[in-house]
Amino acid sequence: MSDTAGKPIKCKAAICWGAGEPLKVEEVEVAPPQAHEVRIRILYTGICHTDEYTRSGKDPEGLFPVILGHEGGGVVESIGEGVTSVAVGDHVIPLYTAECKECKFCKSGKTNLCGKVRATQGKGLMPDNTSRFTKDGQPIHHFMGTSTFSQYTVVADVSVVAVDKKAPLEKVCLLGCGITTAWGAVVKQPGIKGSSVAVFGCGAIGLGVIATSALVGASSIIAVDTNPGKESWAKKMGATQFINPTTLPEGKKIQDHLVEITDGGLDFTFDATGNVHVMRAALEACHKGWGVSTIIGVAAAGQEISTRPFQLVTGRVWRGSAFGGVKGRTEIPGLVEDYLNGKVKIDEYVTHHRKFLEINEGFNDMHAGDCIRCVVDMTVL
Ligand SMILES: NC(=O)C1=CN([C@@H]2O[C@H](COP(=O)(O)OP(=O)(O)OC[C@H]3O[C@@H](n4cnc5c(N)ncnc54)[C@H](OP(=O)(O)O)[C@@H]3O)[C@@H](O)[C@H]2O)C=CC1
Ligand SMILES: N[C@@H](CCC(=O)N[C@@H](CSC=O)C(=O)NCC(=O)O)C(=O)O
Ligand SMILES: [Zn+2]
Numbered sequence: 001m002s003d004t005a006g007k008p009i010k011c012k013a014a015i016c017w018g019a020g021e022p023l024k025v026e027e028v029e030v031a032p033p034q035a036h037e038v039r040i041r042i043l044y045t046g047i048c049h050t051d052e053y054t055r056s057g058k059d060p061e062g063l064f065p066v067i068l069g070h071e072g073g074g075v076v077e078s079i080g081e082g083v084t085s086v087a088v089g090d091h092v093i094p095l096y097t098a099e100c101k102e103c104k105f106c107k108s109g110k111t112n113l114c115g116k117v118r119a120t121q122g123k124g125l126m127p128d129n130t131s132r133f134t135k136d137g138q139p140i141h142h143f144m145g146t147s148t149f150s151q152y153t154v155v156a157d158v159s160v161v162a163v164d165k166k167a168p169l170e171k172v173c174l175l176g177c178g179i180t181t182a183w184g185a186v187v188k189q190p191g192i193k194g195s196s197v198a199v200f201g202c203g204a205i206g207l208g209v210i211a212t213s214a215l216v217g218a219s220s221i222i223a224v225d226t227n228p229g230k231e232s233w234a235k236k237m238g239a240t241q242f243i244n245p246t247t248l249p250e251g252k253k254i255q256d257h258l259v260e261i262t263d264g265g266l267d268f269t270f271d272a273t274g275n276v277h278v279m280r281a282a283l284e285a286c287h288k289g290w291g292v293s294t295i296i297g298v299a300a301a302g303q304e305i306s307t308r309p310f311q312l313v314t315g316r317v318w319r320g321s322a323f324g325g326v327k328g329r330t331e332i333p334g335l336v337e338d339y340l341n342g343k344v345k346i347d348e349y350v351t352h353h354r355k356f357l358e359i360n361e362g363f364n365d366m367h368a369g370d371c372i373r374c375v376v377d378m379t380v381l
């Protein structure tokens with residue numbers, strides 16, 4: 001038992017007080033975990049494009065004030081009544097896609113989406129409809145059930161997984177979102193081995209899709225990105241070709257170009273941009289009769305996808321993937337072992353490091369174009 005168990009903890013957290021505002025690192029009070037909850041000392045967190053999406057006000061589910069962050073790694077400080085899946089001192093990764101193993105979704109065998117805590121998670125609250133975070137008595141919203149931009153956070157026991165202590169948390173924290181999302185989107189899609197693939201967007205997610213497609217044996221991998229600086233990254237991760245759509249002749253659509261150079265289109269395409277026009281291009285770059293396009297990118301409030309229904313009538317399939325279709329509590333320990341055995345890359349994605357007080361600079365790093373992932377050290381102010 002830690003000597004803080006059962007007591008509120010005062011610590012620093014990065015609060016976003018309103019849409020579009022920078023984060024403010026301030027003292028908050030973190031209440032003890034209630035039944036079936038876990039309080040975690042967060043040591044490291046990545047910054048994902050989705051944190052910026054919600055901070056910017058583009059997320060229709062966005063609530064303020066909020067403590068963002070969903071790509072963390074930490075150590076269990078204390079547990080609430082009835083928690084059996086993790087123990088004090090365990091190294092853990094919070095999961096924004098819970099896995100209760102008993103709801104209709106979990107038992108279906110068809111999806112990784114769990115119904116147990118998603119409704120309250122979307123309201124920025126714990127399952128009992130209250131918050132564990134307060135600032136001078138004012139409740140602050142949780143985010144994605146994880147809120148890793150706080151030195152201590154509280155999560156539901158179905159939203160956390162213990163991992164091998166040999167794994168460095170400053171690296172495996174990225175399994176909380178980016179790397180796992182990309183890995184799962186590919187390995188859970190049958191048929192990639194021996195097939196042609198195009199990946200739109202070469203941030204951490206797109207690069208992870210490229211690396212995993214190479215790992216499972218895709219025959220060709222075309223990377224598409226408007227940022228020329230991403231060519232070397234894409235090739236390093238296993239892309240066989242890089243195309244910058246802005247360099248095509250005026251009026252030439254990227255999907256038409258891809259269909260021409262691939263003898264009718266790709267077997268598989270992935271959107272990792274969040275841009276609905278790119279999602280359409282990715283679908284239309286698929287081969288007639290069998291091409292499958294997966295949407296991973298998250299689009300802003302009010303944005304909708306469109307295409308001619310004929311694209312689907314003629315056999316192309318449009319699908320989406322959340323957290324790569326991965327069931328976190330069941331599958332992340334295995335991914336950590338794959339990382340330790342050198343089968344899954346993580347270190348390569350960490351291009352920037354920031355101290356906690358520099359978290360806004362971490363967000364700026366993301367916009368600079370040369371950042372794949374920035375990892376924030378929550379222990380250093
Ligand atoms: N479904 C899920 O479970 C998850 C979804 N996401 C979402 O995935 C998306 C990608 O995330 P992440 O990799 O972190 O984001 P990044 O912003 O790092 O990567 C996106 C890349 O796409 C490039 N790009 C922008 N516009 C175009 C275009 N028109 N055509 C081709 N490339 C373009 C960007 O270039 P530039 O650098 O110039 O901007 C950048 O290189 C986001 O929408 C994120 O919210 C993330 C995690 C999980
Ligand atoms: N709140 C947004 C939806 C955002 C979204 O689609 N999130 C992804 C994960 S993105 C991680 O970086 C996801 O897993 N979605 C499934 C879910 O249950 O949220 C909106 O309302 O548009
Ligand atoms: Zn994310």
Ligand SMILES: [Zn+2]
Binds near residue numbers: 105114
């Ligand atoms: Zn469930």
